Amino acid sequence: MSLKLADVHRIAHLARIEITDAQAQETAKQLNDILALIERIARVDTAGIVPMSHPLDGVQRLRPDAVTEIPDRERTMSNAPAQRDGLFLVPRVLE
């Protein structure tokens, strides 16, 4: 299948990336080229094969739920685009 303009807009919104109609045209062509490359895996017989999610088949390791370090709040907040009183500021989401 090939992606249409509306598909590209839908995917871009899911990815939270603003895209203009002109950009979506170009992006649709590039994504379809990439998907054509990817389609080659569809023909492989993978019946009975367990998906590989970690090269060493490792599993998520858990640690005791304990405080291990205190973040440097001042330095961390120094990277925030907008802040007040040690809090991150974003546009209002509740009226």
Place this chain on the structure above:
Amino acid sequence: MAFFSCRGCWNERPDAYHAMSELAHATLARLGTMLDRREVSAVELATLYLDRIERHRGLNAFLDVRPEQTLAQARTADQRRARGETGALLGVPIAHKDVFVTRDWHTTASSRILEGYASPFDATVVDELARAGMVCLGKLNCDEFAMGSSNENSAYGKVRNPWDRDAVPGGSSGGSAAAVAARLAPIASATDTGGSIREPASFSGVTGTKPTYGRPSRWGMIAFASSLDTAGLLTCTAQDCALAFNAMLGFDPKDSTSVDRPKEDFTRSLALDLSDLRIGVPTEFFAAGLEPEVDAAVRAALREYEALGAELVDVSLPNAALGIPVYYVVASAEASSNLSRFDGVRYGFRAKQYDDLVDMMCKTRAQGFGAEVKRRVLVGTYVLSHGYYDAYFLQASRVRRIIADEFQRAFKRCDVIAGPVTSGVAFGFGEKSADPVAMYLADLYTVPSSLAGIPAMSIPCGFGRLGRPIGLQLMANHFDEARMLGVAHRYQCATDWHARVPRGY
């Protein structure tokens, strides 16, 4: 003599400068010995390389250089030696790829969205090498979020290849490869997700090594594709890599995918006897499209190994060519998830004008990410989206295991696998940047071992079209880095490709 940055007395005397230039061509192993014998100090070495970095700014290999921080670290290293401490790395300079976060240098992953980011902590890899006494020279340019094969995807400009300024240095660790090739640093950290250490090592004529997945810590390494991302090194020799791996690789409780194994000595197999060694040669790595000069140089290297006593055996990796499509599903999917954290709220760039919260995020990401990063996030979002997950992501994860299993079958017949790193030498700027798929195919021979998580490296083995360097790829089974480095070291004892330095550096 008007050197534009005079920090050391040798700069005023051209003959003495020549001696210092030779010093800059020394291996890490030699620098360690000289420091040990007090023939040079860490401050002198740091000054020497800072001067070279300044002199060769035109390569655009470095993104952040802070001489005062570097010299402070060098003074500390000298003090540690004065107190009687020793160590192969104590006082030796290193530069770090800009995907490793550092407290004392900005970290951007070559992205506009992280411009000026000041990390509150150091990555574990940075920290381990610093504890061993390595002196940081600064941060190295790369493709944005390590996505690319040419370093053309950096928001801070392209890096030039010291062998040929019209050629790309390779990517994504292009700054790391160019810096070591031009001897602006004796060693540089790098990361490999699908070939980002080996391809630039090959294009820039240096030694580039990716260890087993899970061996180096990913803590503080800005995540691209978490099931593939592996820290490694660009060095002048395999021996130098082994020395630095001793400090760099080890279990890290802060990285949930770190492998809990005891520390080992990666120099233990440097004296390897090749007469017991079987080198597997995959027929699929010599397919149509391989440049004749690359084919000839790699086959000559294989003959050299035969002359050194090794036995060549044919092996087959029939589905290796599917590595590229599998990679672009798995890596893009993981990237779309990892990069969701860049939303303009907690750090980095935020769009200037927007309507509401969602609009702020959409505009921030549209303006903050470059074209290739956006493409991969979109591909990743699509293959993970409702109705497509099974056909794309799960199917790719299954084919990934088929490819990994083929390596295991091959390693029943051989100890290491050898072949080309890339099908051609470094290409020119702009040659592939208009066609994403053509760029992706540059990683044809490096992606399979990344998917399998096995260690792999590139060592210089000749020069091809336009006098550009060629690399030989070596791959070994999981946790067999020491032997792989030994195999590389034996070749480097018998040949001098790795010791060549581009003219003018």
